[in-house]
Amino acid sequence: MEAGEFVHYRWHPCSPELGVLHARYRRHAFGRHAHSTYTIGVVEHGSEELSYGDDREYAGAGDVVLINPETIHTGRAMTGAGWTYHALYVPVGFVRSSLGEAPALTTRIADDPVARNALRAAVRAMDEDVCTADTLLCTALAHVFGRYGGHPRKQVQVRPVAAAARDILSDEHLAPPSLGELAEVLGTTRFALLRAFRATYGLPPHAYLTQYRVRKACTLIRRGADLAGAATAVGFVDQAHLSRHFRKTLGITPGQYRRAVQERTRSAG
The missing domain is CATH 1.10.10.60 (Homeodomain-like)
Structure with a gap:
């Protein structure tokens, strides 16, 4: 790992399949990949370039990053200073059981102080009692999907x-x-x-x-x-x-x- 980089991965106490990543990357670049989960994160410092096929999007400090399951993407630092972020990898089943449905996220990058603060609170609450952790996580997800959730995710046309x-x-x-x-x-x-x-x-x-x-x-x-x-x-x-x-x-x-x-x-x- 490069100097100045760190990675901390843990599991949320409310779900054995919901991972939470806290990391700072400078030179590391993600290859083209997809997650089976929703990826919902907050850039804390620096800036990140994300690519989705031929599309490029940029997330700076304070931005909320929203990626649907099975969406091919990459990520890398925009400058030599790198970027620091928290990311929650939320299983589709957890969203469905919490909200009653699992809609598609319609926005990739959001400058949303309410979502940002709710997600930060959800991460901090992981070290509290499980009731607090669960409540603040669901509060954050309810806001994110309430504002950025569209119709149920479309199935890919499978050849x-x-x-x-x-x-x-x-x-x-x-x-x-x-x-x-x-x-x-x-x-x-x-x-x-x-x-x-x-x-x-x-x-x-x-x-x-x-x-x-x-x-x-x-x-x-x-x-x-x-x-x-x-x-x-x-x-x-x-x-x-x-x-x-x-x-x-x-x-x-x-x-x-x-x-x-x-x-x-x-x-x-």
Whole structure:
């Protein structure tokens, strides 16, 4: 990690699947990735550039960043000073159980003092009793989704050939076929398959495979797997290979993720 950077990841006491990241990055740049959760954050200092395909957006100190689940994006510092932020990774199921629905967020960057202060209060309350933590989290989410939540999230139009390729890659992630082999099995061409896969999932097949492996490694680590074992179990060459892609995708190392899991287990006990 570069000098001046820090990362702290923990689990919210009200949900075993709601992660909270507090980090400062200067040189680190996120690769193209997506989360299965909503990403709702506040930039505390500095400024960040986010890209969504060909779109670029910029978040400065005090801005609230809102990203829908499964939205392909990247993030990097706009200047050498980097940026510091808090991010909540809120599961779709948690939003639905809290609000009765899981709408799409209609804004990516918001200058909203009420949302900003509510989210900050929700993060601070993680160290209070669970009733306070739960109440302030739901208060913040109610404001965010009440103001920026649109209609229920639309399902991506899934192209059958892309879905079939995704199933094969998921099932055979330890020894995946080549693009050519996939195309032959599915009765199409490499270029047609590549176009369909990108249009459906926002990533080429090999990048999707990396995302799948990282998410599967997260599951194994939460279940107590050691890092080297998790790496090889999902198809990475070794722990270093896992660590490189883990940080590129999530902004933290597998070791930091495991420590957050261990801290949650201790506090629950």
